[in-house]
Amino acid sequence: MRCHEVGELLSALLDGELSSSEEQDLLRHVQVCPVCSQEFRDLQRLEDMMSKVCLPDLPDAAWEEHWSCLYNKLERRIGYLFAGIGITLLLIYGFFELLHMWFLNPAVSLLLKMSIGILGVGLIILCISTSREKLLSRRYDRYKELVR
Amino acid sequence: MANPEMDRANELPNEQEVVRRAAAGDKDAFGVLYRAYAPRIYAVVYGLLMNRDEALDVTQVAFLRAWRALPRFQLGRPVFPWLYAIARNRSFSRMASNKASSQAVELQERHGSASDGHDRMVELRHDLGSAMAKLSLEQREIIVFRHFQSLSYKEIALVIGCPVGTVMSRLHNTRKALRVLMMDWEDDT
Ligand SMILES: [Zn+2]
Numbered sequence: 001m002r003c004h005e006v007g008e009l010l011s012a013l014l015d016g017e018l019s020s021s022e023e024q025d026l027l028r029h030v031q032v033c034p035v036c037s038q039e040f041r042d043l044q045r046l047e048d049m050m051s052k053v054c055l056p057d058l059p060d061a062a063w064e065e066h067w068s069c070l071y072n073k074l075e076r077r078i079g080y081l082f083a084g085i086g087i088t089l090l091l092i093y094g095f096f097e098l099l100h101m102w103f104l105n106p107a108v109s110l111l112l113k114m115s116i117g118i119l120g121v122g123l124i125i126l127c128i129s130t131s132r133e134k135l136l137s138r139r140y141d142r143y144k145e146l147v148r
Numbered sequence: 149m150a151n152p153e154m155d156r157a158n159e160l161p162n163e164q165e166v167v168r169r170a171a172a173g174d175k176d177a178f179g180v181l182y183r184a185y186a187p188r189i190y191a192v193v194y195g196l197l198m199n200r201d202e203a204l205d206v207t208q209v210a211f212l213r214a215w216r217a218l219p220r221f222q223l224g225r226p227v228f229p230w231l232y233a234i235a236r237n238r239s240f241s242r243m244a245s246n247k248a249s250s251q252a253v254e255l256q257e258r259h260g261s262a263s264d265g266h267d268r269m270v271e272l273r274h275d276l277g278s279a280m281a282k283l284s285l286e287q288r289e290i291i292v293f294r295h296f297q298s299l300s301y302k303e304i305a306l307v308i309g310c311p312v313g314t315v316m317s318r319l320h321n322t323r324k325a326l327r328v329l330m331m332d333w334e335d336d337t
Binding site for chain 1 (some may be wrong): 178179200208255294300311315319320327333
């Protein structure tokens with residue numbers, strides 16, 4: 001084995017990730033090469049430092065609190081879903097009621113029908129436009145997140 | 149148990165059964181997944197973002213997304229890499245949009261480690277934490293998985309979705325970078 005072949009294998013040796021034959025090959029070289037053996041000692045020193053520290057953790061009680069917060073959010077999601085379905089159904093019902101009682105009623109003036117009709121069309125266009133914008137920005141966001 | 153290599157990335161003993169129940173809408177089963185994996189997800193995300201509040205927020209958002217996506221989860225696959233992929237995406241996009249993050253990773257003394265004396269330990273935690281903050285996200289990620297979660301190369305490859313060879317070279321390069329950043333420390337030991 002030559003020095004230029006050693007490189008990242010030293011890390012793998014340190015982590016016990018080499019097969020026994022790879023390990024023997026590498027150790028044979030490291031034992032006789034001062035450059036690679038110095039590099040291995042440096043890696044070991046870093047490993048030694050890293051083994052003395054760890055990342056901060058949260059107490060179990062904090063996790064329980066966070067879980068109950070998350071649980072409430074999950075539950076509320078179902079609430080929002082049902083409320084959303086209810087509102088949609090009501091709107092559809094209201095629309096047909098309005099159509100039936102108002103637009104098909106000859107007693108209501110044509111001008112009023114027209115203004116309400118135009119207002120309705122305007123609102124529908126605004127609704128479609130904003131939801132399309134939201135959908136597009138969300139799709140862009142997802143695409144950005146997928147980039148590794 | 150066919151593959152003992154994967155056990156640490158797949159810690160819950162009856163994981164698939166729990167996932168199946170959670171996917172069917174059982175919130176208590178989802179709670180079991182949360183308790184098993186949220187602390188680990190949080191630890192890695194903290195290592196990436198270096199901010200406790202942000203890390204907690206990302207963990208919670210990731211689990212909310214996971215809950216929504218669970219019905220489409222392919223049963224039989226390990227859950228941790230899937231959960232982590234969601235949290236990882238959030239962390240990376242958050243890091244991209246938020247440059248004003250902390251200057252250091254807050255490290256603690258590991259229990260049972262041979263003590264060098266209090267002052268020396270405080271100094272080591274500070275210097276290593278600052279050095280880690282100078283690494284890239286990918287570098288911090290790999291250090292966290294290898295050193296703080298003790299995952300094997302195969303497990304890391306599975307969790308971050310890259311070949312084992314990439315794990316090996318990225319880890320080695322990261323260690324070389326850390327060694328340079330910790331040069332002063334090594335000199336006075
Ligand atoms: Zn050599």
